[in-house]
Amino acid sequence: MSSGVHIELERVVPTGGEVMPFFWAQGTDFEAFEHAVRHDRLVDDLTAVARVADRVLYKVNWGETTSSLTRILTDSEATILEAHGNDPWMFRLRFNDHAALTDFHNLCQEEDIEFHVERIYTLAEGEPGVYNFDITDGQQEALVTAVSEGYFEVPRQTTLNEVADQLGISPQAASERVRRGADTVLRKVLLSQSAADLS
Known part of the structure; x- marks a missing residue:
């Protein structure tokens, strides 16, 4: 075509x-x-x-x-x-x-x-695009900043220090928010309930 x-x-x-x-x-x-x-x-x-x-x-x-x-x-x-x-x-x-x-x-x-x-999801989890990852506002802000600035790209386009500077927080706080937020999101996406769990 x-x-x-x-x-x-x-x-x-x-x-x-x-x-x-x-x-x-x-x-x-x-x-x-x-x-x-x-x-x-x-x-x-x-x-x-x-x-x-x-x-x-x-x-x-x-x-x-x-x-x-x-x-x-x-x-x-x-x-x-x-x-x-x-x-x-x-x-x-x-x-x-x-x-x-x-x-x-x-x-x-x-x-x-x-x-x-x-993605595989059940009706109870809602339609794709309406995600509820149960992360804090701070974790979401840190993850969005890290992703948009290229922190997860290979090679990295930014550092956690630069992410922290943009957010106005310490590098330690930025690291914790990114790691905890990423862990929660990945667990929700990769280990979410499937239809098999309902049988």
Whole structure:
């Protein structure tokens, strides 16, 4: 596909057997994009439904040799909550239970589909983007400053002394806030409750 076009799947409630029938494309060279998509072996037909500014809504009819991913999404009964990109793609998926998530993982491995999991969360933990890490205001301020100034980059772009100077606190206090805040955040993200804990 054209690298100058960004794709975002349209959110629809599935009523039939179609998987991902609509998507928005944003860019400039739609002619080249449509030509590439229509000649893709996975696509039977592509229709431009509507155009709004620099975005076009397309309806796609996938061929019988549709990608393994759409079949896997159907077989594991995954609900697509969000999807956008071109290369790479980002999906936010909802599964009925941990077993369905395991099915998705195993089916992707069988088809050699590589993916990276950003985060697994339960409904009780809330939607992504609404994070409650239970860190103090001071720890959050120190972490935000450290991250934005490049303290965690390789090589480091700043020192704890410089972070402390920006915050108007001692280097020891800056070190404690950054380390305690980072420990709490990492534990919340990496060791958070998964669906398996509910069974």
